[in-house]
Amino acid sequence: MLKLKRYIKTSLLLVVISLFTLACDQKNATTTPKQPVADVELVYSVEGMTCDHCEMSIQKGVNELEGIAEVEANHEDSTTRIVYNPSKTNPEKITAAIEKRGYHVVK
C-alpha cells in the first residue's frame, strides 16, 4: 500500500514537470527573435506643405527608405501618416527624409 502511494506521488510529479516543460516551450516559441516584427503606425504634423506636389515629394522621400509599408501625406491638415517596420527603419530616419525635402516635422 505504501509502495502504491509513492508510485502515485512520483507519477503526479512527472505529470506536473512535463506540463511545466510544455508551457515553457510554448512561451519560448512565441518570443523567438525570428518572428516577424509587427509594423508600427506613426502620424506626424508636418509644416510647409501647400499643395499635392508637396504631398508627393514627402511620400517619395519617405518611400526611398527601407521598411516603409505606407506613406500618406495630407497638406490640408498638415499631417503625414507612415506605417513602417521598426526592424528596418526608425522615426529619426523618417523625420530626416521629410526634412531633407524641405518640410518641418513638428515634435
Ligand SMILES: [Cu+2]
Ligand atoms: Cu506644394
